[in-house]
Amino acid sequence: xxxxxxxxxxxxxxxxxxxxxxxxxxxxxxxxxxxxxxxxxxxxxxxxxxxxxxxxxxxxxxxxxxxxxxxxxxxxxxxxxxxxxxxxxxxxxxxxxxxxxxxxxxxxxxxxxxxxxxxxxxxxxxxxxxxxxxxxxxxxxxxxxxxxxxxxxxxxxxxxxxxxxxxxxxxxxxxxxxxxxxxxxxxxxxxxxxxxxxxxxxxxxxxxxxxxxxxxxxxxxxxxxxxxxxxxxxxxxxxxxxxxxxxxxxxxxxxxxxxxxxxxxxxxxxxxxxxxxxxxxxxxxxxxxxxxxxxxxxxxxxxxxxxxxxxxxxxxxxxxxxxxxxxxxxxxxxxxxxxxxxxxxxxxxxxxxxxxxxxxxxxxxxxxxxxxxxxxxxxxxxxxxxxxxxxxxxxxxxxxxxxxxxxxxxxxxxxxxxxxxxxxxxxxxxxxxxxxxxxxxxxxxxxxxxxxxxxxxxxxxxxxxxxxxxxxxx
Amino acid sequence: xxxxxxxxxxxxxxxxxxxxxxxxxxxxxxxxxxxxxxxxxxxxxxxxxxxxxxxxxxxxxxxxxxxxxxxxxxxxxxxxxxxxxxxxxxxxxxxxxxxxxxxxxxxxxxxxxxxxxxxxxxxxxxxxxxxxxxxxxxxxxxxxxxxxxxxxxxxxxxxxxxxxxxxxxxxxxxxxxxxxxxxxxxxxxxxxxxxxxxxxxxxxxxxxxxxxxxxxxxxxxxxxxxxxxxxxxxxxxxxxxxxxxxxxxxxxxxxxxxxxxxxxxxxxxxxxxxxxxxxxxxxxxxxxxxxxxxxxxxxxxxxxxxxxxxxxxxxxxxxxxxxxxxxxxxxxxxxxxxxxxxxxxxxxxxxxxxxxxxxxxxxxxxxxxxxxxxxxxxxxxxxxxxxxxxxxxxxxxxxxxxxxxxxxxxxxxxxxxxxxxxxxxxxxxxxxxxxxxxxxxxxxxxxxxxxxxxxxxxxxxxxxxxxxxxxxxx
Numbered sequence: 001x002x003x004x005x006x007x008x009x010x011x012x013x014x015x016x017x018x019x020x021x022x023x024x025x026x027x028x029x030x031x032x033x034x035x036x037x038x039x040x041x042x043x044x045x046x047x048x049x050x051x052x053x054x055x056x057x058x059x060x061x062x063x064x065x066x067x068x069x070x071x072x073x074x075x076x077x078x079x080x081x082x083x084x085x086x087x088x089x090x091x092x093x094x095x096x097x098x099x100x101x102x103x104x105x106x107x108x109x110x111x112x113x114x115x116x117x118x119x120x121x122x123x124x125x126x127x128x129x130x131x132x133x134x135x136x137x138x139x140x141x142x143x144x145x146x147x148x149x150x151x152x153x154x155x156x157x158x159x160x161x162x163x164x165x166x167x168x169x170x171x172x173x174x175x176x177x178x179x180x181x182x183x184x185x186x187x188x189x190x191x192x193x194x195x196x197x198x199x200x201x202x203x204x205x206x207x208x209x210x211x212x213x214x215x216x217x218x219x220x221x222x223x224x225x226x227x228x229x230x231x232x233x234x235x236x237x238x239x240x241x242x243x244x245x246x247x248x249x250x251x252x253x254x255x256x257x258x259x260x261x262x263x264x265x266x267x268x269x270x271x272x273x274x275x276x277x278x279x280x281x282x283x284x285x286x287x288x289x290x291x292x293x294x295x296x297x298x299x300x301x302x303x304x305x306x307x308x309x310x311x312x313x314x315x316x317x318x319x320x321x322x323x324x325x326x327x328x329x330x331x332x333x334x335x336x337x338x339x340x341x342x343x344x345x346x347x348x349x350x351x352x353x354x355x356x357x358x359x360x361x362x363x364x365x366x367x368x369x370x371x372x373x374x375x376x377x378x379x380x381x382x383x384x385x386x387x388x389x390x391x392x393x394x395x396x397x398x399x400x401x402x403x404x405x406x407x408x409x410x411x412x413x414x415x416x417x418x419x420x421x422x423x424x425x426x427x428x429x430x431x432x433x434x435x436x437x438x439x440x441x442x443x444x445x446x447x448x449x450x451x452x453x454x455x456x457x458x459x460x461x462x463x464x465x466x467x468x469x470x471x472x473x474x
Numbered sequence: 475x476x477x478x479x480x481x482x483x484x485x486x487x488x489x490x491x492x493x494x495x496x497x498x499x500x501x502x503x504x505x506x507x508x509x510x511x512x513x514x515x516x517x518x519x520x521x522x523x524x525x526x527x528x529x530x531x532x533x534x535x536x537x538x539x540x541x542x543x544x545x546x547x548x549x550x551x552x553x554x555x556x557x558x559x560x561x562x563x564x565x566x567x568x569x570x571x572x573x574x575x576x577x578x579x580x581x582x583x584x585x586x587x588x589x590x591x592x593x594x595x596x597x598x599x600x601x602x603x604x605x606x607x608x609x610x611x612x613x614x615x616x617x618x619x620x621x622x623x624x625x626x627x628x629x630x631x632x633x634x635x636x637x638x639x640x641x642x643x644x645x646x647x648x649x650x651x652x653x654x655x656x657x658x659x660x661x662x663x664x665x666x667x668x669x670x671x672x673x674x675x676x677x678x679x680x681x682x683x684x685x686x687x688x689x690x691x692x693x694x695x696x697x698x699x700x701x702x703x704x705x706x707x708x709x710x711x712x713x714x715x716x717x718x719x720x721x722x723x724x725x726x727x728x729x730x731x732x733x734x735x736x737x738x739x740x741x742x743x744x745x746x747x748x749x750x751x752x753x754x755x756x757x758x759x760x761x762x763x764x765x766x767x768x769x770x771x772x773x774x775x776x777x778x779x780x781x782x783x784x785x786x787x788x789x790x791x792x793x794x795x796x797x798x799x800x801x802x803x804x805x806x807x808x809x810x811x812x813x814x815x816x817x818x819x820x821x822x823x824x825x826x827x828x829x830x831x832x833x834x835x836x837x838x839x840x841x842x843x844x845x846x847x848x849x850x851x852x853x854x855x856x857x858x859x860x861x862x863x864x865x866x867x868x869x870x871x872x873x874x875x876x877x878x879x880x881x882x883x884x885x886x887x888x889x890x891x892x893x894x895x896x897x898x899x900x901x902x903x904x905x906x907x908x909x910x911x912x913x914x915x916x917x918x919x920x921x922x923x924x925x926x927x928x929x930x931x932x933x934x935x936x937x938x939x940x941x942x943x944x945x946x947x948x
Binding site for chain 2: 046047050095173174175176195211358371373396397398400401428430431434447449450
């Protein structure tokens with residue numbers, strides 16, 4: 001079977017008009033009053049929004065003053081305060097924290113992994129996966145078996161007993177959409193430890209989820225399963241994975257020695273941060289614009305998801321700076337702990353229901369701060385008619401279409417279930433997994449203009465949604 | 475008048491089908507024989523082409539083994555030999571050099587620019603513009619007048635006599651297409667020295683053509699005009715331009731002291747490099763795939779235009795590796811001296827005519843190695859019907875449409891005048907001018923996957939053109 005053919009992948013249809021525009025646009029002066037024509041809206045947002053790279057300035061603050069902000073950590077607490085203060089400084093209304101309890105995992109000391117083959121001992125670049133238990137103080141040491149998928153591990157049977165399983169299934173480089181490649185490989189990271197433990201192995205080592213050939217390990221969430229013993233799980237860099245694979249080929253008795261003292265503490269109090277421009281006519285109908293405030297702990301969380309936080313604040317702040325008053329409320333939501341529990345997302349949805357608000361629409365950015373290419377949307381069929389007339393206006397920012405009827409983002413899924421029209425920004429994906437969940441996710445990887453164009457796309461869409469004549473359908 | 479509205483910019487129409495696809499594609503096994511269906515062609519090229527980032531490997535060689543390669547320099551000679559050897563190694567047919575004489579300008583010693591205001595002396599980051607004369611050995615020293623356009627300089631009149639003119643018109647950040655912003659600002663670089671000399675000034679200093687806020691100066695070609703005195707011309711970084719502008723506001727008597735010993739030598743012999751897959755049915759009808767082999771001297775010419783060279787070789791080499799035999803000849807042309815004279819382009823067109831060949835089509839990549847977004851084409855109206863059926867196949871690489879009836883690339887313009895259907899790859903443009911013509915244009919700014927996707931787009935288009943049923947119209 002051809003490993004590249006995957007009939008389960010949905011073929012996605014762009015709803016574009018037959019003739020759209022690309023490239024150079026003559027842009028006119030912004031109007032004094034809020035325009036209604038989508039082209040005039042986008043024009044005004046482009047004119048004002050490209051004079052200053054506001055999203056990059058916000059991201060510089062978040063990465064520079066706060067840095068990494070894993071849920072439950074002091075960095076996350078700092079990020080919440082930064083969020084409140086930033087929204088205040090920018091003049092948002094009804095700023096508040098929406099509290100939630102979050103999973104609280106700590107990495108502990110720098111992890112150590114040694115590859116032992118005969119007399120040779122080689123240190124490999126490693127990091128614990130989020131939620132993993134640690135090892136005993138002197139580590140775990142065992143022979144290693146290489147597999148390329150969960151299914152292959154499950155078939156190991158008794159040979160796996162007492163061994164360490166090495167999940168070395170690469171992301172498929174032939175996928176142009178790197179998220180598709182990630183989606184098909186990441187089960188090894190999430191479920192490798194459980195699969196390993198089920199066949200009696202004592203640990204799981206996973207090839208990092210990246211397409212970049214370097215020595216940087218990438219973390220991310222893993223999970224345990226009730227009734228299956230918990231074994232330690234860690235990711236190694238691509239360079240380390242290649243070294244290990246080569247060593248095993250040469251010597252099937254190759255051993256690994258892994259030491260890490262990460263652990264899970266009791267849940268910690270944290271919060272989403274929200275602020276808004278209150279709607280002038282339908283204040284109780286809310287257009288949410290958001291990303292997640294937490295990040296993994298190894299880099300600065302610049303693309304994941306500092307970019308989405310900065311774009312969301314800039315998108316709404318720009319509407320404020322234009323002096324426009326939306327009919328519906330446009331609210332920034334800085335969600336807490338997308339990476340390791342999603343408690344912020346649940347807490348916000350509950351907050352909305354408790355307060356009797358109608359989640360009219362929600363826009364999420366959590367795919368990196370690269371040049372925008374489209375929006376994913378939960379809308380399907382006739383419901384797409386709402387946004388089709390807006391697409392030619394969005395084209396100026398690089399938005400070439402809408403991917404319909406699919407998942408948009410983890411943090412707004414709960415709002416979609418409450419009836420919100422959901423949208424997820426789709427940026428160019430080639431570089432995202434070069435940095436994702438690793439020490440490489442730093443602000444120097446973000447281009448200010450690419451980030452800003454995403455913010456302007458979100459700003460335009462948020463405004464058009466807030467002004468739209470379509471009534472709430474939920 | 476609103477400086478952003480420019481009615482002369484053509485509104486460009488994408489000829490896309492009403493429903494196109496984006497994002498995840500299920501891709502099937504490549505066919506053994508050359509397919510004819512555009513989707514099958516693109517699928518096979520994706521399948522084989524994404525397994526190895528061939529264009530990046532070629533670019534690594536060119537930047538690593540050759541480095542900068544300004545026309546007439548030893549680096550350019552080395553690049554020509556590298557081109558011949560690379561095409562040989564890859565098994566191209568009819569490899570040859572197509573000779574030409576090239577302009578030969580040399581930068582000389584590191585340029586020096588000092589800003590003098592009262593007792594303060596500040597060194598500014600500077601580089602000579604290509605073709606500029608040098609200064610006397612002790613430099614030129616004069617008060618400086620700031621302007622923001624050629625037109626403003628021309629109106630200075632007698633006040634400019636004996637002064638240095640500082641052209642500080644920025645690229646317009648509000649333009650989403652950075653090439654549009656460049657096109658409107660670059661007259662200051664090309665024509666600033668002539669405009670300055672016409673009003674009696676003794677030198678021209680130009681704000682670098684970039685949207686990035688850093689201290690790196692960007693070079694590029696300038697020109698003199700018969701009957702107008704030649705004065706030295708140099709570019710300064712954005713940081714330097716801001717310092718200078720601030721100093722002039724504070725002290726209108728601010729002086730500049732510029733030293734440089736660049737000069738133009740007699741024209742030097744050089745060459746294009748060509749190699750091909752000879753057509754099986756119409757060998758005399760040629761599809762050219764090319765970029766320019768020369769670069770400016772300050773960086774490695776990674777994006778400009780090592781990317782185009784690497785993509786062109788990879789695009790055709792991939793067709794060879796697939797074992798496909800095209801009806802028409804597909805020829806790689808590594809053009810010499812696009813940057814400072816275009817003599818290679820002229821020489822190749824003459825070579826084609828002399829040898830009685832029909833330039834059927836030409837594809838150029840000279841806009842950077844970023845993720846592909848479209849093709850510019852010289853085709854218009856009904857002629858677009860040839861390529862419209864191919865667009866949905868190209869969409870998998872990120873190609874969202876065709877910009878019709880416009881300039882495609884400097885090196886293939888002469889072939890278009892001979893009747894070739896012209897195509898220029900349009901990559902995402904946000905980062906291009908961050909690096910363009912500067913010491914920052916190095917391979918670490920190139921993403922291997924983005925570069926490869928451009929190569930695969932070119933490969934697919936080249937194959938479809940070579941197999942097309944349309945006869946030569948010239």
